[in-house]
Amino acid sequence: MATAATASATSNKIKRLGSNVSKQRRLAASVLRTTRERVWIDPTRLAEVAADTGRQAIRQSIAIGLIKDRSTQQRPMPAHERLARNKRLRAVREATVLYRTQQLLQQQQQSPESTPSPVDWQRMRSSEKEAELV
Numbered sequence: 001m002a003t004a005a006t007a008s009a010t011s012n013k014i015k016r017l018g019s020n021v022s023k024q025r026r027l028a029a030s031v032l033r034t035t036r037e038r039v040w041i042d043p044t045r046l047a048e049v050a051a052d053t054g055r056q057a058i059r060q061s062i063a064i065g066l067i068k069d070r071s072t073q074q075r076p077m078p079a080h081e082r083l084a085r086n087k088r089l090r091a092v093r094e095a096t097v098l099y100r101t102q103q104l105l106q107q108q109q110q111s112p113e114s115t116p117s118p119v120d121w122q123r124m125r126s127s128e129k130e131a132e133l134v
Helices: 002-019 022-032 043-051 055-064 079-114 118-133
Strands: 039-041 067-069
Touching (some): 022 055, 043 055, 055 067
Antiparallel strands (some): 039 067
């Protein structure tokens, strides 16, 4: 009878410790340089994480794998999503290339008007010299 009471008290203590890991979550967020919402704590080993009280212990839990950054846990992308993403990226790339091409064409069209070629400069200088002589 005493062992059953002790076991239930221990499980209650673990539940209390497991449910209150806000300090550990905050420390892990600062160590991982992320937000509290992105910190993942292994639900099966909450009692071990709850016992960690310092940054060094949190770093050890991260190294073991008890605490992780949720942004690094990416699920594999389904094929249809990957194809849609690639299609979007291809469209953006093509638009960028088209924009650059149009910009280059506009610069080429404007350049003779804004800056004459060296031959034109020579013609202008020679006409100015002739005007001075006359």
